[in-house]
Amino acid sequence: MKAIGWDDVKGCAVLEKYCKKCGDFYPMTSEFWYRDKRSKDGFRHCCKGCYSELPSVIKRLQIF
Structure with missing residues (x-):
């Protein structure tokens, strides 16, 4: 986890x-x-992107 980044759009610190x-x-x-x-x-x-590529998730989402 990165301590703090700076969000220029909102002008506030984000984790x-x-x-x-x-x-x-x-x-x-x-x-x-x-x-x-x-x-x-x-x-x-x-x-979320990587989680959807996990083999267990792909197997669960397959339609038979």
């Missing part, structure tokens, strides 16, 4: 989190991260 799968930083909002109440920061370890 960013590192995605362990793709290696990018994204703002810590529900727009980019799924919630996980078991984690310390309240979000999953990988971003």
